[in-house]
Amino acid sequence: QLDRLVGLTMLIAATTIFLYYTIWTLFMPFVDQPHFSHAFFPPRVWAIRIPVILIILFTTVIGSFLSVVMIRSNRRKALKAKK
Structure with a gap:
């Protein structure tokens, strides 16, 4: 129900x-400037x-997340290789 x-x-x-x-982008350019709808x-x-x-x-956040995941994955692989 909540979902x-x-x-x-x-x-x-x-x-x-x-x-x-x-x-805003497609219709407002065709409305005259003094019209009240421009106030919105x-x-x-x-x-x-x-x-x-x-x-x-969003690109920065996703790139940072992927970088962190890849760095952690490589650390785990390096630790396993040392053992």
């Missing part, structure tokens, strides 16, 4: 983020900065 709730929550969050970003979105330059920052962050 369905978590899955549904994640699905709703992902859909909301996708729709917000899609509206940050400046357009952030439409590129946010994904780039997230890609760099």
Whole structure:
């Protein structure tokens, strides 16, 4: 029961983020600047900065995790080889 709730929550969050970003990047350039809907979105330059920052962050985290795993694996192999 809890896993369905978590899955549904994640699905709703992902859909909301996708729709917000899609509206922001694809539809808002065609809306006049003084329109009130522009108040709900940050400046357009952030439409590129946010994904780039997230890609760099996630790549760094994944690379660090893989590096730690590989270093630990090589240490274990070296200890076994010494014995």
